Amino acid sequence: MSAAIRELGFRPSRAARALASGRTATVTVLVANTTLYGPSAILQGIEEAARAAGFSVGIGVLDSPEPDAVAAMVERVSDPTAGAVIVIAFDLAGVRALRAMPSGVAVVAAVEASDATESHRYPAVWLDERVAAAAATRYLLELGHETVHYVAIPSSTGTSDRMRGWRQALAEAGVAVPDPVAGGWTLRSGYEAGRALAADAAVTAVLCRNDDVALGVLRAMRAAGRAVPDEVSVVGFDDVPQAAFYAPALTTVRLDFVGLGRDCFALLRGVLDPLVPGRAPAAATPELIVRESSGPPR
């Protein structure tokens, strides 16, 4: 912008440019809840990369997985001049939004389960959670635990790489595969799952679908008088910034959500404009962070 233009306070109209040129440097990201750590960190990463590339970012939250609500949201973002969309498809609402996207709009997804059909219908990005879950499970087994229990969040995507990795590690070790315990997205549901697990004296190690669930389980163990990690080990997933400060500090799998968000935008960039040199994914590999909540069985 020249000094003269700046002085006059001239600002180009994005709307006019979009209309005239037929394209907009805009992504809108569809997400179920901006309040949870994972999605909010992915959003942070997307925004960072988008801003660097001169893109605007819009946001649409999928309050409810109810088909009509999802369809309404999809309708809003399918405006022909509205630009591309990224959907964070870690749960039912996101998966349904992905399925409902009309052809003709550029869409890219961040998914949880790499084997889900969603990741084949659209360009997608994910972390290698299966390997990480298997590693966490193996770690517990090697500590001497006879098996490892798993607290899942059901009806999210149907399949989960985390659960598959856990199951696979158990199978490879030739160890009994207990039924997964049903948790949920709330802390309370993690607590309830923990209560059930605490009541079973045979349980000595539990892997949790995320750190919120793990925090609930931790509290349930304490309430039941089962010492962590002396009597039972608990391991989470995500490594939220608070995890290192819990009591006990949580052993968990660190997931680079911000990096995943950046990769997601880079992928979208490549879809929109094949001439833009595609960068290799930069998200860090998931890594088990051993802290205080895990140890050998008594």
Place this chain on the structure above:
Amino acid sequence: MSAAIRELGFRPSRAARALASGRTATVTVLVANTTLYGPSAILQGIEEAARAAGFSVGIGVLDSPEPDAVAAMVERVSDPTAGAVIVIAFDLAGVRALRAMPSGVAVVAAVEASDATESHRYPAVWLDERVAAAAATRYLLELGHETVHYVAIPSSTGTSDRMRGWRQALAEAGVAVPDPVAGGWTLRSGYEAGRALAADAAVTAVLCRNDDVALGVLRAMRAAGRAVPDEVSVVGFDDVPQAAFYAPALTTVRLDFVGLGRDCFALLRGVLDPLVPGRAPAAATPELIVRESSGPPR
């Protein structure tokens, strides 16, 4: 939309409409970090209200409080056809963005300190944190503590209603006002502040600027062998969903950020169109939630 139109897959172009009519149903919200609970919950509330009103919401993150970076962001959102902006001015970056907004664009803010000049230059919305902080302080005093220490997050906005409420309650009780201890936005900084406090045997009660700081303080106390709440009480601010599950469960001030976000959008709505009936603020009044981390001094 008629069935015929739907069948043909017709979707109106938002860009064309914006150009022709001169207005866009769009808000973009400027925020420093989508990853923190407060801002992300406010965003959730804004998006919910905006969607209900048929508005699109954009997001711009203020990575850095550095003036050039802030100016660049402000420039992007000041597009004449881009619509209104909401800035979450809880920290330096937000406050600076607010100050840099050119006249002519509709802006509304969510602020922390009701007395700051920012809240007078623009329509703003805030929670009554001063009264809540005073109440939390009084609660600790009435438990029998001789005074209450405060862990602040410095250089955020300059003034903080939370700190003012604490100071006021102490003054009204005719009690010594200790120097605030400097914390920060990271958990680690809360931990460091807690270490300093733990080393001072005279400290029996500490009020923390937010729950993250409080979690850090909790851990520091544990590391120093000071029992909570038996030897020292710690109280937070925010009531993040995890607070009830910490060990010990955190006594904290519940802040209705989602409601604040809704109110913020309602205020903006009124600014954009004075004919729209303005609804009374609906955010819940801050409330002290007493849990396990506070009690009488020994």
Place this chain on the structure above:
DNA sequence: CTGAAAGCGCTTACAG
């Protein structure tokens, strides 16, 4: 009350 025309602020293909 209905319908054709002008215009919103840009970009772009084309004439000069």
Place this chain on the structure above:
DNA sequence: CTGAAAGCGCTTACAG
């Protein structure tokens, strides 16, 4: 290489 014209898809004021 430069400059004037057409057109992007809507809205709106105006003629009929």
